[in-house]
Amino acid sequence: MNEKILEVKNLKVTxxxxxxxxxxxxxxxxxxxxxxxxxxxxxxxxxxxxTTKVLMGxxxxxxxxxxxxxxxKNKDLCKLSKKEFVDIRGKEIAMIFQDPMTSLNxxxxxxxQIREAVLEHHVISxxxxxxxxxxxxxxxxxxxxxxxxxxxxxxxxxxxRQRVVIAIALACNPNILIxxxxxxxxxxxxxxxxxxLIKRLQDEIGLxxxxxxHDLGVVANVADRVAVMYAGRIVxxxxxxxxxxxxxxxxxxxxLASVPDMANKEIELYSIPGxxxxxxxxPKGDAFALRSEYALKIDFExxxxxxxxxxxxxxxxxxxxxxxxxxxxPLFLQKRIEAMKKEAAAYGRT
Amino acid sequence: MAERDVILEVKNLKQYxxxxxxxxxKAVDDISFKVYxxxxxxxxxxxxxxxxxTGRSVxxxxxxxAGHVIFEGKEITGKIAEETRKMLRTRLQMIFQDPMASLNxxxxxxxxxxxxxxxHKLYKTQEERENRVYEMLETxxxxxxxxxxxxxxxxxxxxxxxxxxxxxxxxxxxxIADEAISALDVSIQAQIVNILKKxxxxxxxxxxxxxxxxxxxxxxxxxIAVMHQGKIVEMGSSDAIYKSPVxxxxxxxxxxxxxPNPGVERYRKRIYYDPATVNYNEGRYHTIxxxxxxxxxxxxxxxxxx
Numbered sequence: 001m002n003e004k005i006l007e008v009k010n011l012k013v014t015x016x017x018x019x020x021x022x023x024x025x026x027x028x029x030x031x032x033x034x035x036x037x038x039x040x041x042x043x044x045x046x047x048x049x050x051t052t053k054v055l056m057g058x059x060x061x062x063x064x065x066x067x068x069x070x071x072x073k074n075k076d077l078c079k080l081s082k083k084e085f086v087d088i089r090g091k092e093i094a095m096i097f098q099d100p101m102t103s104l105n106x107x108x109x110x111x112x113q114i115r116e117a118v119l120e121h122h123v124i125s126x127x128x129x130x131x132x133x134x135x136x137x138x139x140x141x142x143x144x145x146x147x148x149x150x151x152x153x154x155x156x157x158x159x160x161r162q163r164v165v166i167a168i169a170l171a172c173n174p175n176i177l178i179x180x181x182x183x184x185x186x187x188x189x190x191x192x193x194x195x196x197l198i199k200r201l202q203d204e205i206g207l208x209x210x211x212x213x214h215d216l217g218v219v220a221n222v223a224d225r226v227a228v229m230y231a232g233r234i235v236x237x238x239x240x241x242x243x244x245x246x247x248x249x250x251x252x253x254x255x256l257a258s259v260p261d262m263a264n265k266e267i268e269l270y271s272i273p274g275x276x277x278x279x280x281x282x283p284k285g286d287a288f289a290l291r292s293e294y295a296l297k298i299d300f301e302x303x304x305x306x307x308x309x310x311x312x313x314x315x316x317x318x319x320x321x322x323x324x325x326x327x328x329x330p331l332f333l334q335k336r337i338e339a340m341k342k343e344a345a346a347y348g349r350t
Numbered sequence: 351m352a353e354r355d356v357i358l359e360v361k362n363l364k365q366y367x368x369x370x371x372x373x374x375x376k377a378v379d380d381i382s383f384k385v386y387x388x389x390x391x392x393x394x395x396x397x398x399x400x401x402x403x404t405g406r407s408v409x410x411x412x413x414x415x416a417g418h419v420i421f422e423g424k425e426i427t428g429k430i431a432e433e434t435r436k437m438l439r440t441r442l443q444m445i446f447q448d449p450m451a452s453l454n455x456x457x458x459x460x461x462x463x464x465x466x467x468x469x470h471k472l473y474k475t476q477e478e479r480e481n482r483v484y485e486m487l488e489t490x491x492x493x494x495x496x497x498x499x500x501x502x503x504x505x506x507x508x509x510x511x512x513x514x515x516x517x518x519x520x521x522x523x524x525x526i527a528d529e530a531i532s533a534l535d536v537s538i539q540a541q542i543v544n545i546l547k548k549x550x551x552x553x554x555x556x557x558x559x560x561x562x563x564x565x566x567x568x569x570x571x572x573x574i575a576v577m578h579q580g581k582i583v584e585m586g587s588s589d590a591i592y593k594s595p596v597x598x599x600x601x602x603x604x605x606x607x608x609x610p611n612p613g614v615e616r617y618r619k620r621i622y623y624d625p626a627t628v629n630y631n632e633g634r635y636h637t638i639x640x641x642x643x644x645x646x647x648x649x650x651x652x653x654x655x656x
Contacts, residue, residue: 043535043536043537043538044505044506044535158397187396187397187562188396188562188564188603188606188607189396189602189603189606189623190396191606191608192606192608192620195608196620214535214536215536215608216536216610217565217607217608217609217610217615218608219610220608220609220610220611220612220614220615221608221615221618223612240612241612241613244610244611244612245612245613254537255536255537256610258536258537258539258540259536259565259610260540260543260565260566260568260569268544268547269540269543269544269569270540271537271538271540271541271544272537272540275505275507275538340611340613340614341613343609343611343613343614344611344612344613344614344616345613347613347614347616347617347618
């Protein structure tokens with residue numbers, strides 16, 4: 001668990017657009033350990049997808065990596081040329097996308113698409129590649145692999161298609177799998193099947209997974225560690241128990257509180273006021289200050305540094321500074337955390 | 351319960367789509383339910399269960415194959431009088447899932463929201479038209495400057511507010527929200543749900559809330575119908591459905607929902623469901639308690655209630 005497989009440091013990415021420069025990622029740092037699942041959560045536009053695009057070397061043409069490093073096997077992914085990335089992309093780091101319909105070619109059989117991925121990175125015969133493709137179809141839990149090999153994407157259901165996408169991603173035995181909202185477009189029943197599949201494959205082949213989602217239920221299900229992203233920065237990270245049971249950043253509080261509470265239907269849902277800042281004009285200081293009722297004066301002047309809460313738990317908020325006034329978590333969130341602990345204890349016993 | 355005012359009654363609704371000579375899709379297969387004035391009626395189920403088709407048949411986007419839909423005391427299936435149609439198109443409104451696809455990209459927000467008013471000629475002067483749109487924009491948490499922009503200039507949450515404004519400007523009594531919040535971020539979902547709840551209180555609205563996000567449906571709904579393969583398999587108050595589900599499909603569906611609680615997730619066991627073990631066609635509705643009903647044959651019912 002302690003071997004770092006990927007380390008991203010102080011990543012900054014900007015996009016040049018007609019209207020000006022958008023600072024999409026403004027200094028994000030995180031690490032991925034071997035065999036773990038790191039979930040990155042955040043709203044749309046917080047920079048989570050851009051981060052993964054940097055790691056895959058598929059940043060759009062107008063995107064520029066201003067600074068930062070992403071060290072994988074002693075190589076800096078931020079500085080690799082297009083040619084050098086060919087050896088990494090797919091082979092070492094693979095990715096599955098949100099929409100299984102648009103990530104498959106509708107005019108090719110699924111078998112051919114999986115075989116293509118196998119042939120691209122291995123020097124083997126077509127026959128051997130076909131065998132490997134059928135093996136992969138079987139591995140992702142699709143029955144009758146030989147029959148399915150000949151089918152087209154439109155003949156498969158959404159859940160099956162996502163399994164095929166996973167099979168393609170696993171074709172070259174990658175070390176890191178990046179899953180960008182892989183279950184958002186699926187039904188809950190299919191979602192839990194896909195999550196079970198991803199976890200099973202992780203156990204079998206020892207993948208390290210970066211899992212991007214905005215569904216906190218899914219996070220609780222898959223993640224070993226969680227990084228919360230807001231306005232191009234990672235504002236809090238820790239083990240999933242750290243984040244769910246003792247969140248420290250006001251944004252994390254808001255995020256957890258906006259999940260509907262089953263017990264109290266009468267109470268209005270908590271919603272974080274306002275909307276995320278326009279990163280063309282990033283605010284001075286803490287980007288969340290404008291939406292936070294706990295903002296201090298300094299939040300509007302200077303961006304907070306990262307404070308260490310425990311060996312595993314870090315957060316970037318001035319509330320953790322020793323000079324800051326004592327700000328307890330909102331009462332209803334605290335109550336809910338206690339209810340969650342009780343619920344978890346009850347589950348553990350049965 | 352019995353004295354409550356029924357605003358919408360669906361009786362034995364069937365909606366079949368004939369694909370070719372040999373094959374007909376029974377998207378909605380003989381369902382009946384009542385919706386009471388002022389409540390929120392949730393419909394949940396996986397894709398292909400017929401929940402969206404139900405919503406679309408009720409609002410007459412499809413002509414039902416068989417059955418009756420009675421809205422505010424008037425039959426609205428089959429040929430209807432011009433007057434009834436007008437009443438239906440103003441009193442019954444729909445909010446769609448994809449806020450980008452459901453707004454015309456070539457129209458300003460003003461024209462999108464006022465389109466219903468234009469069609470039904472519900473204003474006397476241009477000024478009145480504009481003022482009603484401004485007022486509506488402010489009701490849903492946007493500002494009047496937004497009226498002269500185009501849909502692409504807005505974020506997903508703002509676009510969904512425009513969709514809500516467009517539905518509510520007709521002063522409907524009944525709104526069908528078909529996956530209205532599914533495409534939005536968690537924190538934005540909460541904002542939209544709060545707006546919907548507030549408007550329901552202020553304007554005495556009735557909702558049908560169609561979604562696959564079960565936690566949000568439970569939060570917003572008074573009563574819930576669980577659909578599977580075109581049938582309502584279980585229906586009851588939202589507490590009854592969530593706390594004491596009877597039908598194995600409902601149980602399987604609920605067990606698949608991830609809890610935002612890592613302590614629970616570590617131990618959560620999923621219940622699997624095999625539709626082949628349950629006979630939908632021969633089942634009838636058994637009343638469990640109050641208005642909590644389940645579709646089952648007599649033998650199945652006995653088994654499940656053990």
